[in-house]
Amino acid sequence: MGNARGGREFWWGALVAIVAAGLGSRTVQTGRVLFDKYLGDALYAAMVFVLLRLTGRVSGVALWAAGAMTAIECLQLTGIPAGMLHSEHAVVRVAARLLGTEFSVFDLVAYAVGIAGIAAVDRWRRIWPQ
Numbered sequence: 001m002g003n004a005r006g007g008r009e010f011w012w013g014a015l016v017a018i019v020a021a022g023l024g025s026r027t028v029q030t031g032r033v034l035f036d037k038y039l040g041d042a043l044y045a046a047m048v049f050v051l052l053r054l055t056g057r058v059s060g061v062a063l064w065a066a067g068a069m070t071a072i073e074c075l076q077l078t079g080i081p082a083g084m085l086h087s088e089h090a091v092v093r094v095a096a097r098l099l100g101t102e103f104s105v106f107d108l109v110a111y112a113v114g115i116a117g118i119a120a121v122d123r124w125r126r127i128w129p130q
Contacts, residue, residue, distance in 0.1 A: 008054065010125065014118075015050045018043050041107050042114030045069045049118045062119040069111040076103040 022043035029036050049065040052058045075081060076099070084096035100107070 007125075011050055011054050014121075015047065015054070018047045018050060018118075022047065038106065038110040038113075041110035042117070045111035045114035046118040049115050049122075053122065061122070062115050065115050066112065069115070070108065072099055073103060073107055073111070076100050 022040050025035060025040040025043065045065060048068055049061055052061045052064055052068075058064050081096045081099040082101040084092050084099075085101060087093055087096075
């Protein structure tokens with residue numbers, strides 16, 4: 001399975017590692033904004049890349065992941081996710097947190113870094129299959 005497709009086992013392992021690192025970046029505070037804020041954003045975007053990659057049905061995964069992350073960030077400009085924070089339903093409030101509530105161009109930069117990083121791993125695995 002470690003062929004040019006990348007091996008589903010690898011991508012499932014990467015997903016688990018990315019989610020664990022992302023949760024860690026949100027729960028352990030260092031006082032450094034690059035770690036406390038933007039590492040989690042980069043990992044969030046990398047997670048979206050990996051989820052798309054796991055479908056095996058998407059070509060141009062990096063572009064689709066970047067488009068999804070840009071759409072999520074732009075949704076914040078509508079105020080909808082911020083309004084969702086006031087819902088009486090916990091699942092809606094959790095969804096608001098996952099979507100984010102404040103637009104930031106720096107988030108877009110972090111997403112680009114995360115996608116570029118995981119896309120480089122994907123490219124490396126295709127060039128040097130196991």
